[in-house]
Amino acid sequence: MVRMEVVSVSAKLSKREAILLEKLTREYGFISKSEAIRSAVRLYLNLLELRPKDRLRMLQLINEMIAPGTKTSSELIDEVHREDDSS
């Protein structure tokens, strides 16, 4: 029998995050909130372990999915520069 060594990690969540975790644990059929978090951590670690180019591609996609902006990079940087100049 192979004994897997495990460590416990605790984390504080905001009320909103805790409610969302509860909801998604139910919706996705995880056996517990711990299992849902373990799964999320594994996915995150897999992302960070990708080859550099693949990691950049995935991260670009995640940025675009989570917060698709309407302005171009050039427009955003230009706005940042104008902020410096606005006084």
Added chain:
Amino acid sequence: MRLYLEPSVLVKLFKKEDHSTKMIDLIATVDDEKDWFACTSRWSLLEITRALRKDRKPKELIELDLKELTRHRITFLDVTRPIITESERLVASRDLYASDALHTATYASARKPRKLEAMLSDDTHFRRLGTVIKIITLEEAQLP
């Protein structure tokens, strides 16, 4: 190729837009090819942070994006006192934004020691500096 990366091309790494895939390819080339070199000012990290914030990216994603940037073979050049002094001179004499002056001064100070060939910028940014420093766009950059 040895390049100074202006922040607007670095923000492209985290957005889907014209030439953003080429920018990823360029960073991969810098990571893999010995004769390629890329640098930028450490100040760029602040500008990128603000641009991503303006683009309404959540804090955790911005932090991840910034950590990702530092995992590649990009050299972040310190903002030194001589660079600030040269930036002041540029702002006063050429009516530039402070940030543009800082990147121009950083590029100028690193050009010889780091053997830089050009500043990589997008097609609208830094055009007005074309006479002072050599600018190339992502469209013009030739990858191996």
